[in-house]
Amino acid sequence: QNGVMSGLMQMLLLKVSAHITEQLGMAPGGEFREAFKEASKVPFCKFHLGDRPIPVTFKRAIAALSFWQKVKLAWGLCFLSDPISKDDVEKCKQKDLLEQMMAEMIGEFPDLHRTIVSERDIYLTYMLKQAAKQIELPRASENEPRKYIPAVVVGVVGMGHVPGIEKNWNSDLKIQEIMSVPPPSASSKIFKFVLKATVFGLLGYGCYRIGHRTVQFVLSMPATQSYLQRLTEVPQ
Structure with a gap:
């Protein structure tokens, strides 16, 4: 279930990325692409991708959200249409505004902030x-x-991760726990079973209705009725 939801969430985030690209005329993550280009110019420079793998982050984030939180988040991402300007991006670089945005995210989706921001700060x-x-x-x-x-x-790194990195720098960090994907909860398993049963039930009912109508249509055809009549005639 987490894999399917993770895939759907990635599709929604790609939609958000496309929206930002359309609004600003540039794709997010340009600083990382420039860093890679500059690193390739330095002799003997090693380039490492230091962020946690995206599948792990998404699966942990999805597992941490309740069903209604998932619906609320997906709804917000689906209908994201607010205009974004370059001035808005520059405002986000201000520390006070950035902290305010983080606080709003914590208040609305605390588990999402923990998995997407705090855990990645540690990693x-x-x-x-x-x-x-x-x-x-x-x-x-x-x-x-x-x-x-x-x-x-x-x-x-992204600006939103700088405070967390500073906070965790002198700590003894263990990343094994934040690299594991928790198993689905009992409620998630029940929901998955009910969803599967509903889908298969609807498919079965749909096949039955289509088959029933098809048989009725075939039997109502004159050629079919004539053929059946000949079969039922008893030879003298």
Whole structure:
């Protein structure tokens, strides 16, 4: 169920992305594409995608929402048509407004904020800390002491993740828990069973009605009636 809902949510988010692209004349995520281009120009530069895999994030987000929250979120994404200007984007860069938007999201969808923002803050922080570890220099022999040099890391993240990264930087982070997808709840299993039973029931009833009408139509044809009449005639 989470897989289907995750797929539907991705389709809705693609619709939102298309809406933003149409309004602004540019696709979201341009800063990440530019970062990749610039990194490719630096000799010996390694480029890492440090965000949590999208399927994991979507499945955890969907699993965290109740049925009505899913309906409410899908409805809002389906009918998103508010105009967006470049000035609006610039306003979102202001820290106070950004914090206000985050607070509104927490108030309306607290579990969605936790899975899409807070958990990814932890994951991004963990990946940045892994990348920032000191680099061991090669040794000429086993007896030579180990030498390290600091790593030079440039992290490109969304503005909404900066406060969370700063908050989690000095923490001992474990990402195993936020990488797992929780199993569907009992209510979700019941809903899935009822939905399947309803769909198959409607399909079966539809096939029955179509078959019944088809048989009636065929039997009402003159050629069919003539053929049946010949079959029922008893030879003298």
